[in-house]
Amino acid sequence: MSGLLRRHPTAIAYALLAPGLLYLLVFYLVPTVQMFLVSLWTGNLQDGYSLTFNFSIYPQALSHYWDQFVRSIVYGGAATILTFMLGFPLAYFIAFRGGRYKNVLLFLVIAPFFTSFLLRTLSWKLILADDGLVLAPLKSLGIVPDGFRVLATPVAVIAGITYNFLPFMTLPLYVALEKIPPSLLEAAEDLYASNWQRFRRVTLPLALPGVIAGSLLTFIPAVGDYVNAELLGSPQSQMIGNVIQARFLQVGDYPTGSALSFILMAAILVGVLIYARIVGTEELLGGASA
Amino acid sequence: MTATGVATTTARVDVARSRGTFFQRFGRGMDRWLLPIYVFVAVAFLALPVLVMIAFSFNDAGRSNVRWQGFSLDAWLDPLGRSGLQAAVFNSITIALLATVISTILGVLIGMALVRHVFRGRGITNLLIFLPMSTPEIVLGTSLLTLYLNLPGILFPLGLHTILIAHVMFNISYVVVTIKARLQGFPRHLEEAAMDLGANEWTTFWRVTFPLILPGVMAAALLAFSLSIDDYVVTSFTAGQTPTFPLFIYGSQQRGIPVQVNVIGTIIFATAVGFVLLSTLLSRRQKLDPVEATVDE
Numbered sequence: 214m215s216g217l218l219r220r221h222p223t224a225i226a227y228a229l230l231a232p233g234l235l236y237l238l239v240f241y242l243v244p245t246v247q248m249f250l251v252s253l254w255t256g257n258l259q260d261g262y263s264l265t266f267n268f269s270i271y272p273q274a275l276s277h278y279w280d281q282f283v284r285s286i287v288y289g290g291a292a293t294i295l296t297f298m299l300g301f302p303l304a305y306f307i308a309f310r311g312g313r314y315k316n317v318l319l320f321l322v323i324a325p326f327f328t329s330f331l332l333r334t335l336s337w338k339l340i341l342a343d344d345g346l347v348l349a350p351l352k353s354l355g356i357v358p359d360g361f362r363v364l365a366t367p368v369a370v371i372a373g374i375t376y377n378f379l380p381f382m383t384l385p386l387y388v389a390l391e392k393i394p395p396s397l398l399e400a401a402e403d404l405y406a407s408n409w410q411r412f413r414r415v416t417l418p419l420a421l422p423g424v425i426a427g428s429l430l431t432f433i434p435a436v437g438d439y440v441n442a443e444l445l446g447s448p449q450s451q452m453i454g455n456v457i458q459a460r461f462l463q464v465g466d467y468p469t470g471s472a473l474s475f476i477l478m479a480a481i482l483v484g485v486l487i488y489a490r491i492v493g494t495e496e497l498l499g500g501a502s503a
Numbered sequence: 504m505t506a507t508g509v510a511t512t513t514a515r516v517d518v519a520r521s522r523g524t525f526f527q528r529f530g531r532g533m534d535r536w537l538l539p540i541y542v543f544v545a546v547a548f549l550a551l552p553v554l555v556m557i558a559f560s561f562n563d564a565g566r567s568n569v570r571w572q573g574f575s576l577d578a579w580l581d582p583l584g585r586s587g588l589q590a591a592v593f594n595s596i597t598i599a600l601l602a603t604v605i606s607t608i609l610g611v612l613i614g615m616a617l618v619r620h621v622f623r624g625r626g627i628t629n630l631l632i633f634l635p636m637s638t639p640e641i642v643l644g645t646s647l648l649t650l651y652l653n654l655p656g657i658l659f660p661l662g663l664h665t666i667l668i669a670h671v672m673f674n675i676s677y678v679v680v681t682i683k684a685r686l687q688g689f690p691r692h693l694e695e696a697a698m699d700l701g702a703n704e705w706t707t708f709w710r711v712t713f714p715l716i717l718p719g720v721m722a723a724a725l726l727a728f729s730l731s732i733d734d735y736v737v738t739s740f741t742a743g744q745t746p747t748f749p750l751f752i753y754g755s756q757q758r759g760i761p762v763q764v765n766v767i768g769t770i771i772f773a774t775a776v777g778f779v780l781l782s783t784l785l786s787r788r789q790k791l792d793p794v795e796a797t798v799d800e
Contacts, residue, residue: 226620233609233675234631240672241635244646251649299545306542320779321546325553327775329733331752332768335760336552339559339569346555379549408531429637437639440735444756454641461645461740467652474645478638485637 245478252471262467274472278456282476285452288367289436292374296382296431297424299375304386304423305416309395319387326380334444337373338364341445365447373441378434382427389423390416433481453477553772560765568762578762582770585761591751592767594663598747599732602670607724609671610678611716614723617679618686636676643673644740651741661743669741670734674727681726685719718786725782729775 252270256262275282307318325333340346341363351357363369393416401411417424439454453473460470559568563575583589617628635643647669651658658665693715697707735749742750752764 222620223622226616226622229612229616229620230622230628233613233679234628236609237631237635237672237675240647240650240668241631241638241643244650247653248642248646248649251652302538302541303545306538310538316783318542318546322549324776324779325549327729327779328553328556328772329749329752329768331735331749331756332556332764333552335752335756336555336559339555340551342569376549376552408534433637434639437641439641454639457641457645458739461648467649470645471649474642478642478646481637481639482634485633 248471249475251467252469252475254468254471258465267468270468270472271476274469275476278453278473281451281453281456284450285436285454285477288371288374288442288450288452289432289438291371292378292435293382293428293432295371295375296379297386297427300379300383300386300427304383304390308387308390308393309398322383323380330377331440331444334373334377334441337369337376338444341369341372364445365450367446367450369445370442370450370452373445374435374438377438377441378431381430381434385426385430386420386423389420389426393419429485433485436481437477556765557769557772560762560769562762562765564762568760568765575762578766582763582766585763587746588751588761588763588767591746591748594666594746595732595748598663598666598670599728601667602674602731603724603728605667606671606674606678606727607720610675610723610727611682611720613675613679614682614686614719615716617683618689619691632676632679634676635673636680640673640734640736641740643669644737647672647737648740661741662745665741665743666738666745666747669737670731673734673737674730677726677730678723681723682716682719685722686716689715718782721782725775725778732771 254262255265442452460466563573
C-alpha cells in the first residue's frame with residue numbers, strides 16, 4: 214500500500230480528496246439537480262406531483278414575485294454598501310493603528326457573533342421597538358414624534374442585515390489592509406501625497422482583494438436572507454427568501470419554491486463564476502479564508 | 504539611506520505637515536480623534552445586542568421576555584425548565600458534536616491534499632469547495648429538502664440524521680478554508696527529516712505532521728461547531744418535526760421567548776468565547792517553541 218502511494222504521489226492526493234468531495238457531490242450537487250427537477254413538477258400537495266417539464270413556471274414565478282426579487286437585491290446591495298462604509302474604518306484602524314491591541318480589537322469584532330444569530334436579531338427587535346431602548350428616550354424628549362417607528366420598516370431590515378453580516382466584510386478587509394507594507398504609505402507621504410490622495414491611490418487599490426471578497430461574503434447571504442425581514446420587517450418588506458420559505462414550509466408548493474430558489478442560486482452563481490474567471494479560483498478561496 | 508538621510512526626510516515632512524490646507528488638517532484630526540472614537544462606538548454597537556441578551560437572562564419576566572421587570576436568578580437556577588427546551592438543546596449539541604467530528608475529518612483531508620500535493624483537477628476541487636459557501640443558506644436547505652422528499656423510506660421522514668447530513672455539508676468548506684490558511688508554509692523539511700531518520704509514513708504523520716497541524720484543526724473544529732449549533736435556516740428545511748435550539752427560539756418568538764433561552768444563549772456565548780481565549784493562549788505558548796515558530800514563516 215505505502216509502496217504504491219510512494220510510486221504514485223498523486224494517488225495520495227486523490228485518496229485524501231475522495232471522501233469529502235464525494236460527500237459534496239452527493240449532498241450539494243445532486244440536490245441542486247434534484248431541486249431543478251422538482252421545479253418542473255406539476256400537481257398539488259393532496260393529489261401528488263409528477264414531472265411534466267413545466268418550464269413555464271420560471272417566467273411565471275419570476276413575474277409573480279418580481280417585487281420580492283428586486284427588494285432582495287436592493288436590501289442586500291444597501292446592506293453590502295453599509296457594511297463596507299462601517300467596516301472599512303474599523304478594519305483600517307485595527308490594521309494600522311491597532312498596535313498591541315490588534316488581537317483584542319479583532320476579538321471584540323468577532324465575539325458578538327458567537328451568540329445565536331436569532332437571539333442577536335431578536336435583541337435588535339427589543340432595542341428598536343416602538344417603546345424600546347432607543348425610541349422611548351427620544352420620544353419622551355420630543356426629538357422624534359410619538360408615532361415614529363423603526364421596527365417593521367425597510368430601514369430595520371437593512372439595519373439588521375448590516376449588523377449580522379458586518380464581520381464578513383470587516384475581516385477580509387482587515388486581512389487585505391494588514392498585508393500593505395507601511396513603507397508604501399510612508400513613501401506616498403514622502404512624495405507629498407495628501408491624506409486623501411494616499412488613501413485613494415495607495416491604500417484602496419491595495420485593499421481591493423479584501424473589498425471584493427468582503428462584498429461577496431456579505432452580498433450572497435444578505436440577498437438570500439429572510440430571518441431579518443421576518444423578525445424586523447413587515448409583509449411590505451418581504452424578501453425572496455420569505456417567499457421561498459412560505460412556498461416550501463407553509464404552502465407545500467414545492468415546484469414554485471424550487472424554481473424561485475433555483476433562480477436565486479443561478480443569478481448568484483453567474484456573478485461568482487464571472488468573478489472566478491477574472492481572479493482565479495485559488496484567489497477566491499484565499500480571499501474567503503479571511 | 505543613512506541615518507541622517509532618514510532624519511532629514513522626516514523633518515521635511517513634519518514641516519509640510521504643520522502647515523497644510525484646512526482639508527489636510529481636518530484629515531489629520533480625523534485620523535487622530537474621529538477614527539478611535541468611531542472604533543469605540545462601532546465595537547459598542549456590535550456588543551449591544553449581546554449585552555441585551557445577557558441582561559435579559561436575569562429578567563424577572565413571566566411569560567414573555569420583552570420588558571425589563573426586575574432582577575431575578577430564577578432562569579439561571581433552572582436553565583432547562585421549559586417544556587421542549589431540554590430536548591431541543593440536547594439535539595443541537597448532539598448534531599453539532601457529530602457534524603464537527605465528521606466535517607473536520609473530511610475537511611482536513613481535503614486541506615492536506617490541496618496544500619501539500621500537486622494533482623490534476625485542482626481548479627474543479629477549489630470550485631466544488633467554494634460553491635457551498637457562495638450559495639445562500641436558503642438554497643442549500645431547499646435543495647436538500649427536495650433530495651430528501653425524493654428518497655422516501657431512506658431520508659424521509661426527516662429527523663436528526665437529515666439535519667446532520669446538512670450540517671456536515673455546509674461545514675466542510677469552512678473547515679477546508681481554515682485548514683488551508685493555517686497550512687500555508689507548512690515545514691515539509693521536518694517530515695523529510697523524520698523519514699530520513701527512519702520513521703515510516705504512519706509514524707511521521709502522528710509524531711510530526713499531526714502535532715504541527717493541530718492548532719489549525721482545532722480552529723476549524725471550533726468554527727464548525729459554532730456554525731452548526733447556531734444554524735437556523737438550513738435546519739428549518741431539514742428538521743421536519745425534530746426540534747433544535749434555534750428552531751425552539753424561532754417557534755417560541757410569537758408567544759414570547761422564555762427567559763431560559765437567554766440563559767442558554769449566554770452559556771453558549773461564554774463557552775465559545777472561553778474556547779477562543781484558551782486556543783489563543785495555547786498557540787501563543789507554542790510559539791515560544793522553536794519548532795512551532797517555523798510554521799509561521
